[in-house]
Amino acid sequence: MLWNVDLTLVDFTIITREAYAEAFRRVIGRPMVRPAPAMGRPESEIIFETLAINGVVAEDGHLPRFAEALTAAFAARRDRLAKEGRAMLGALDALKAVARIDGVVQSVLTGSLKDNAVLKLAAFGFDRYLDVEIGGYGEEVYPKATLLQVAQGRAARKYGHAFSAADTVLIGDSVRDVQAARIGGASMIAVASGRSTAGELSQAGADVVLPDLSDPAEVVAAVTRLTGPPAA
Template identity: 75%
Template sequence: MLWNIDLTLVDVTIVTRDAYADAFRQVTGRPLVKLAPAMGRPDSEIIFETLAINGIVTGDDHLPRFIDALARSFAARRKRLNKDGQVMPGAKEALKAVARLDGVVQSVLTGTIKSNAALKLNAFGLDKYVDVEVGGYGEEVYPKATLLQVAQGRVKALYGFRCDGANTVLIGDSARDVQAARIAGASMIAVASGRSTATELHEAGADIVLPDLTDAPALVAAVAHLTTPMDRKAG
């Protein structure tokens, strides 16, 4: 089970925007005028577009410098996550319910860089339900579908499970999450808690669309529908 983080499990948009503005200033020496929209994209892609739309000619060192600055800026604001952010309704109960399924490994497939993803999960006590070491993250410059396959490889290497499209479920809130699952051959449970509507998620090809995560039994039933007992025991 791979979970998207932002607007699926947590909403820390205000803190993220502030961290981006600070990182931009550190890297360019200029104030941030416009931040590229997330739309389910990885931080690496958002960084490049943000630099471009603010008139910065990028060089080979811009991405690593920006990622380092973003990690520092976000970490400096970690105490604000609970104050200015929130866990999405039902997220913790959903993670707990899925964790009870036999043979399930839960991790994340997120556009957020790894260090910031860990801080987001930890701030709301969600980190205990996922193995962050086998996830896919925003500093890894892959298309999201390829990143999903990278995460599958990490699960297989660490846990020894057969890990392919037949026993992988992605849970996310954006049409881009759905597209990544489709390309990678994984099942997709979409949650209409972000900026993509239920109709858009259906049209993108989600297997199942839920309004939110508040109905944990419905989520577990969706997982059961998309996998088989043998698949779950195999990973």
């Protein structure tokens, strides 16, 4: 079970924008005019586009330097996360409910850098229900669909089970998440809690579309149906 983080489980939009502005200033030496929109993409892609739209020609060292600066800027704000961020409606109860499904392993598939994702999850106690070591993260320069397969491989090595489309479920809020599931080999539960509408998520090919995570029984039912034996 792979969870997207931002706008699926948590929302730290304001703090993330501040951290991007600080990282840009540290690396480039001048203020950032505007960041690139996230839209469910890995951080590496967002960083390169942020540089481009702010008139910076990307060089080989920009990505690691920006990622390091972004991690430091976010860590410097860790004491503000629980107060100024928010847990998405029903997220904690949904994580708890899915954790009770026999044999389930929960992790994340996120565009966020790993250190930042862990801080976001820990701010609301979500990390205790997730094996963050086997997830896919934004510093890995792969499309999100490939990150899904990377996470499956990490889970297989740790738990001794080869995960496939038949027993992998992604929960996310963006069309890009749906596309990653379709390409990468997973069932998809889309939650219309982000910037993609329920109609857009359904049209993109989500197996299940929920308005939010407020009904944990509904989430569990969807996971069980998608990973259970095929109907006769």
